[in-house]
Amino acid sequence: MFGGFDTLIAEGECKTYATQRAAAFVEVAVPSGKDSPRARRDAAKTFRRARRVRGASKQRRGFEVPGTLVALDRLRRFAVSGTEAMESVLGIHEAALSYRARRMDVLAANLANADTPRYLARDLTFSAALDERMNAARSLAVTDARHIQTDPLASRETLQYRIPHQPSLDGNTVETDLELARYAENAVSYQASLLFASGKISQMRTALTGSR
Amino acid sequence: MSTFSTFDIAGSALSAQSLRLNLTASNLANMHNVAGDPANVYRARQAVFQAAREPFAGVLAGVDVLGIVESTAPAVERYDPGNPQANEDGIVYASGVNAMEEMANMISASRSYQSNLEVINTAKDLLMRTLSLGQV
Numbered sequence: 001m002f003g004g005f006d007t008l009i010a011e012g013e014c015k016t017y018a019t020q021r022a023a024a025f026v027e028v029a030v031p032s033g034k035d036s037p038r039a040r041r042d043a044a045k046t047f048r049r050a051r052r053v054r055g056a057s058k059q060r061r062g063f064e065v066p067g068t069l070v071a072l073d074r075l076r077r078f079a080v081s082g083t084e085a086m087e088s089v090l091g092i093h094e095a096a097l098s099y100r101a102r103r104m105d106v107l108a109a110n111l112a113n114a115d116t117p118r119y120l121a122r123d124l125t126f127s128a129a130l131d132e133r134m135n136a137a138r139s140l141a142v143t144d145a146r147h148i149q150t151d152p153l154a155s156r157e158t159l160q161y162r163i164p165h166q167p168s169l170d171g172n173t174v175e176t177d178l179e180l181a182r183y184a185e186n187a188v189s190y191q192a193s194l195l196f197a198s199g200k201i202s203q204m205r206t207a208l209t210g211s212r
Numbered sequence: 213m214s215t216f217s218t219f220d221i222a223g224s225a226l227s228a229q230s231l232r233l234n235l236t237a238s239n240l241a242n243m244h245n246v247a248g249d250p251a252n253v254y255r256a257r258q259a260v261f262q263a264a265r266e267p268f269a270g271v272l273a274g275v276d277v278l279g280i281v282e283s284t285a286p287a288v289e290r291y292d293p294g295n296p297q298a299n300e301d302g303i304v305y306a307s308g309v310n311a312m313e314e315m316a317n318m319i320s321a322s323r324s325y326q327s328n329l330e331v332i333n334t335a336k337d338l339l340m341r342t343l344s345l346g347q348v
Contacts, residue, residue, distance in 0.1 A: 097342075104338075105273070108218045108331050109263075112225030112275045114324050115232075116261040180327055187334045194341055201346040 089204055093197040099129050100190040106159065107183045110174050118171035121162040121179065128160070217273065218335040222328045224264060224274035229325040231277055232259045236318045239309050246290070246304040248297045254307040256283035256314070283308060 103124045113119040142148075164173040235257045242254040257280050264274040285308035293302030 104335060105217050105221060108221040108328075108335070109273045111324075111327055111331055112221050112228075112273075113261070113263045114225075114327070115229075115320065116263050116275055119263045176324070176327055180330065183331060183334065187338060190338050191341065194338075194345060198345050205346075 089200055090197050091200065093193045093200065096193040097190065097197065099124070099126075100186055100193060103186050104183070104190070107179055107186060110162075110179045111176065111183065114172070114174045114176045114179070116172060119174060120171075121164070121174045122159045123162055123182070125160060219332060221274045222331040222335070224276070225328040226325060226332070228259065228261055228275045228277050229321045229328065232321040233318065233325070235259055235280065236314050236321065239314050240311065240318075242307060243309040243311060243314075244306070246292075246295060246297055246306050247287075248299040248304060250287040250289075250305045253287040253305045254309070256285065256307065256309045257281070258283065258317075285310075 106122055106124055110121045110123075113121075162173055164175060165178075166175065167173055239256045245254045247253045259280055260278040262276045262278045264276040287305040288308055290304050290306055291302055292298055292304045295304050298304045
């Protein structure tokens with residue numbers, strides 16, 4: 001959806017979230033590497049055409065002319081492909097949400113097996129998840145089609161066994177109260193991440209639509 | 213990770229615990245059954261749980277009921293010639309169900325059921341919030 005940002009982008013009346021009213025700047029972008037007076041003139045012409053298309057609807061901040069997308073420069077900066085744009089919008093909160101969801105499963109499995117003999121309670125640790133994430137970022141570069149691709153998603157085993165305070169006679173190490181407490185804590189953290197993510201989204205919406 | 217695996221995990225525990233609760237109810241209901249032959253006497257039943265393994269992720273998930281085992285506790289012999297079920301020696305055999313054990317089992321099962329229900333409710337709440345993410 002945001003794939004066409006490498007092409008000519010004209011921007012009009014961008015409102016950034018931080019500077020709501022003072023954002024009547026008009027910036028005409030030209031393709032990188034092709035910055036010349038002539039390219040700038042062409043871009044300005046396209047921009048004027050875009051304004052005409054927009055017509056009377058002063059409220060609309062995002063508008064479209066054939067072959068031209070008008071949007072926030074922030075979006076353009078992020079946009080390499082559509083998915084990457086949205087990933088950058090949600091930032092670290094997306095990764096945090098998926099970590100919390102995974103931990104929710106692990107803790108639910110512990111609670112489900114609270115009465116299973118010889119079941120060993122397990123948990124994810126935040127630092128292990130962080131390490132995994134950092135290692136994925138440092139994966140091997142692939143410069144040839146015949147290179148072996150390292151899959152950043154093929155995670156190391158970050159699950160660890162819990163050391164119980166009071167091990168039970170049947171070899172079960174689940175302590176239901178503690179697991180419930182951790183589950184609740186995890187749920188609250190999930191909601192916090194969700195709150196941050198939805199804040200980001202409403203920020204983007206405000207930026208795209210103005211302060212309506 | 214699938215979005216709904218929490219429901220599968222906690223759901224399997226709910227069904228396992230409700231089976232356990234049913235077995236306890238059956239044991240308590242048949243506690244006072246008698247029979248003239250020790251082979252025919254009611255025996256306490258217990259469920260055997262095992263952690264279920266998710267086939268792909270290798271993460272332990274949910275709980276399986278391996279089966280139901282009958283207690284091997286000996287039948288209680290009682291002299292009761294007036295009982296129509298007594299054998300020719302006037303002896304009846306009562307089941308060896310231990311009421312205390314069953315009550316403790318019942319409380320444990322109901323507590324586990326509650327905690328898994330709470331897990332499901334919380335997961336549902338979080339998912340609903342995630343679904344409405346970005347909506348005004």
